[in-house]
Amino acid sequence: MVDREKVEVAVKMILEAIGEDPEREGLRETPARVARMYSEIFCGLWEDPQTHLSKMFSEEHEEMVLVKDIPIYSMCEHHLLPFYGKAHVAYIPRKGNVTGLSKLARVVEGFAKRPQLQERLTSQIADTIMKKLNPHGVIVVIEAEHMCMTLRGVKKPGSKTITSAVRGQFQRSEATRAEAFSLIGK
Ligand SMILES: Nc1nc2c(ncn2[C@@H]2O[C@H](COP(=O)(O)OP(=O)(O)OP(=O)(O)O)[C@@H](O)[C@H]2O)c(=O)[nH]1
Numbered sequence: 664m665v666d667r668e669k670v671e672v673a674v675k676m677i678l679e680a681i682g683e684d685p686e687r688e689g690l691r692e693t694p695a696r697v698a699r700m701y702s703e704i705f706c707g708l709w710e711d712p713q714t715h716l717s718k719m720f721s722e723e724h725e726e727m728v729l730v731k732d733i734p735i736y737s738m739c740e741h742h743l744l745p746f747y748g749k750a751h752v753a754y755i756p757r758k759g760n761v762t763g764l765s766k767l768a769r770v771v772e773g774f775a776k777r778p779q780l781q782e783r784l785t786s787q788i789a790d791t792i793m794k795k796l797n798p799h800g801v802i803v804v805i806e807a808e809h810m811c812m813t814l815r816g817v818k819k820p821g822s823k824t825i826t827s828a829v830r831g832q833f834q835r836s837e838a839t840r841a842e843a844f845s846l847i848g849k
């Protein structure tokens with residue numbers, strides 16, 4: 664579990680460091696609020712996302728399954744600012760190894776709710792699905808806007824970063840990969 668007391672102490676120190684008065688009415692509850700928020704947005708550090716893929720259906724389907732437009736909210740590990748957008752996850756199951764659709768989104772969520780890099784998030788999702796479901800292939804595409812590039816620093820609002828992780832048949836077959844990208848809309 665996130666150490667909320669420690670986060671509270673740290674947030675109070677940050678407020679003091681920026682020249683605020685942590686005792687003024689509007690800020691008095693802020694350290695505790697931020698601590699509650701951090702335990703929510705970093706909860707992925709306290710779970711092992713691969714456990715979501717333990718249950719499988721013995722379906723015969725061996726064609727592509729794509730869950731697209733999964734909303735993601737993660738935190739850039741360099742600045743602790745959000746990056747957010749959409750994840751698209753496709754896999755080609757092996758007979759008997761079909762997973763519940765929501766479980767794909769749960770894996771995405773488990774890796775997103777941590778201090779992250781978009782590239783690492785993308786490959787962790789793909790590698791976990793490959794490892795647990797042993798499918799013919801996996802493709803993960805994430806498109807996201809990074810607040811550290813919009814509200815500060817280089818200040819480029821609207822810019823999007825697209826990352827992909829391509830495994831198995833999607834890597835070997837250009838046609839399969841092209842089909843996935845066309846369904847995803849990239
Ligand atoms: N590859 C990658 N870079 C990221 C991600 N999120 C943020 N960054 C970048 O991490 C870099 C950190 O660069 P630094 O030079 O150490 O930090 P900085 O001085 O705050 O950089 P600027 O943002 O350019 O002002 C920046 O270029 C960010 O845009 C990510 O998910 N993947």
Ligand SMILES: [Zn+2]
Pocket residue numbers: 739740741742743744809811812
């Ligand atoms: Zn950043």
